[in-house]
Amino acid sequence: GGTFLYVPDNVEVSLPLQSSLWLDEAGLGLFPHTLVVMGRHSKATLIEEAGSQRADGTVSVPVVELILGEGANLTYCTMQEFDASPRQLGMHRAILERDSTLHWLTVTLGGAWNKLNVDTELRGPGTNAELLGMYFTDGTEFLDYHTLQDHIAPNGTSDLLFRGVLTGESRVVF
Numbered sequence: 001g002g003t004f005l006y007v008p009d010n011v012e013v014s015l016p017l018q019s020s021l022w023l024d025e026a027g028l029g030l031f032p033h034t035l036v037v038m039g040r041h042s043k044a045t046l047i048e049e050a051g052s053q054r055a056d057g058t059v060s061v062p063v064v065e066l067i068l069g070e071g072a073n074l075t076y077c078t079m080q081e082f083d084a085s086p087r088q089l090g091m092h093r094a095i096l097e098r099d100s101t102l103h104w105l106t107v108t109l110g111g112a113w114n115k116l117n118v119d120t121e122l123r124g125p126g127t128n129a130e131l132l133g134m135y136f137t138d139g140t141e142f143l144d145y146h147t148l149q150d151h152i153a154p155n156g157t158s159d160l161l162f163r164g165v166l167t168g169e170s171r172v173v174f
Helices: none
Strands: 002-007 017-023 033-038 043-052 063-068 073-081 087-096 101-109 113-122 128-137 142-151 157-166 171-173
Touching: 002 043, 033 043, 033 073, 063 073, 063 101, 073 087, 087 101, 087 128, 101 113, 113 128, 128 142, 128 171, 142 157, 157 171
Parallel strands: 002 033, 017 043, 033 063, 043 073, 063 087, 073 101, 087 113, 101 128, 113 142, 128 157, 142 171
Antiparallel strands: none
């Protein structure tokens, strides 16, 4: 399963869109794929949530691709709110063309083991990427973030700010 969002050229979606995934069985393998394609000078907000109750033995492998055309503006929020049992290995990637803007919030709450790659390619001049992250770990949970902002074209800006709370014997690698 997954989410596909296409916003045509010069279209502004005024209300935020939301996509949800809920785990309620043990031992599942989930492979959600999110693809967002923003046309030239388009604008939208997408909020994605993934959550679980007790889901022992579950593995989640999310793939997110955000493609912003010239002058596009996307606000994207991904929220993972698992109990302490699932394991997750995710790849999130954004490509920004000339004068596009991306506001990206990644929230990680729960999960036994989480590895998340967050990559952004600023391919066109005048691009702007704001990557924000928030996490809360408890018990023996483990979280590993790897981020990359690749400034391919000149005159682009990016800002990265991840903050979190660790309790118990949990660990975070950044």
